[in-house]
Amino acid sequence: MSVHESSSDRLEQIHQQTLFVDMHAHPGGIHYPDVSRIGADELARYRRGLIDVIVCNVVGDATYTYVKPDGTFGWGNYRPKPGAVFAFDLDRISAILRTIDDDEVVLADSPAAVRAAKRKGKLALMPALEGADGLEGRIDNLHKLYHRGLRLLQLVHMRANEVGHIQTHPYSPGGLTSFGREVVRECNKLRIIIDLAHCNTETIMDTLDLSAHPVICSHTGVRSLCGPPLESEQRMQMRYDRFLTDEEIRAIAAKGGVIGIIPSGWMPNLSDLMRHFDHVRHLVGIDHLGLGSDRVGTGTESRPEPANWHTAEFGLEGNFRAISDGLLTRGYSAEEVGKVMGGNFFRVWEQVAEAH
Ligand SMILES: [Zn+2]
Numbered sequence: 290m291s292v293h294e295s296s297s298d299r300l301e302q303i304h305q306q307t308l309f310v311d312m313h314a315h316p317g318g319i320h321y322p323d324v325s326r327i328g329a330d331e332l333a334r335y336r337r338g339l340i341d342v343i344v345c346n347v348v349g350d351a352t353y354t355y356v357k358p359d360g361t362f363g364w365g366n367y368r369p370k371p372g373a374v375f376a377f378d379l380d381r382i383s384a385i386l387r388t389i390d391d392d393e394v395v396l397a398d399s400p401a402a403v404r405a406a407k408r409k410g411k412l413a414l415m416p417a418l419e420g421a422d423g424l425e426g427r428i429d430n431l432h433k434l435y436h437r438g439l440r441l442l443q444l445v446h447m448r449a450n451e452v453g454h455i456q457t458h459p460y461s462p463g464g465l466t467s468f469g470r471e472v473v474r475e476c477n478k479l480r481i482i483i484d485l486a487h488c489n490t491e492t493i494m495d496t497l498d499l500s501a502h503p504v505i506c507s508h509t510g511v512r513s514l515c516g517p518p519l520e521s522e523q524r525m526q527m528r529y530d531r532f533l534t535d536e537e538i539r540a541i542a543a544k545g546g547v548i549g550i551i552p553s554g555w556m557p558n559l560s561d562l563m564r565h566f567d568h569v570r571h572l573v574g575i576d577h578l579g580l581g582s583d584r585v586g587t588g589t590e591s592r593p594e595p596a597n598w599h600t601a602e603f604g605l606e607g608n609f610r611a612i613s614d615g616l617l618t619r620g621y622s623a624e625e626v627g628k629v630m631g632g633n634f635f636r637v638w639e640q641v642a643e644a645h
Pocket of ligand 1: 486
């Protein structure tokens with residue numbers, strides 16, 4: 290490397306050779322009921338961050354928490370009617386697909402499609418479900434979602450569902466249910482990536498035992514870097530319970546999987562965030578690191594989103610360059626930065642999608 294080469298040039302070079310992936314996001318607030326497609330401004334922000342693939346998450350349990358029975362937005366505690374959970378999730382996937390009608394954006398339905406898109410400078414969107422609640426306990430619903438483009442399934446979100454159990458308050462003990470076991474096997478057959486974010490330890494370990502393929506945990510952090518939860522955090526979904534133990538990190542890595550670090554408000558600056566990358570790299574190696582932003586975009590006029598990347602370093606823009614730059618400054622090699630920014634995720638996807 291020449292001494293005159295800027296970090297921005299180095300990043301562009303890494304980006305030429307590697308697909309950059311946001312392993313977990315809700316771009317443009319697509320998980321809300323009244324958003325018809327992901328806005329062009331939001332997609333442009335991702336392009337400026339050099340991202341090639343956005344894993345676009347529909348929230349599987351939305352109809353239990355923030356979508357009223359009449360289909361409009363409003364926080365509550367709902368009991369959706371049979372069929373309503375699946376219908377909402379399908380509707381949100383349609384909103385992702387509507388974005389894909391745009392010429393500049395393609396559906397990330399296979400690794401080959403994404404590679405071809407990158408050659409043409411296009412962004413690829415991967416429909417994903419955060420919480421398998423939308424299956425409503427029916428495996429044929431998984432097939433229907435797959436045929437609509439679903440390529441990644443996070444098993445649980447904020448409630449223990451028909452598939453497995455959650456790590457956050459109110460903690461629910463137990464691992465994969467028998468339907469959950471069927472879902473894992475069927476995801477393997479359909480070549481859907483399995484995501485363990487929000488799963489409790491038993492559900493994580495059951496899935497690792499059963500899955501024929503590597504799995505990911507898309508947006509998390511390192512629990513051993515956090516002290517015990519503050520009193521104010523104990524009954525909330527805070528950093529302590531959302532992050533992985535070292536034992537869980539080792540188990541996911543041993544299976545060949547990837548752990549996506551979340552640049553959230555729990556890590557108020559870049560050096561806090563870097564400690565999480567460093568810890569995973571030290572514990573299990575560079576091949577098991579990724580990035581899952583959990584970005585929701587800047588929202589709509591009627592419902593502006595508070596930025597979940599609210600520090601100066603990350604900002605509303607969703608500054609992926611600050612992170613890749615931070616890794617380079619920290620001494621990660623170009624090859625290592627490429628792996629973190631998407632190379633590792635892509636390796637897992639190829640293993641899942643092209644397994645015999
Ligand atoms: Zn989440």
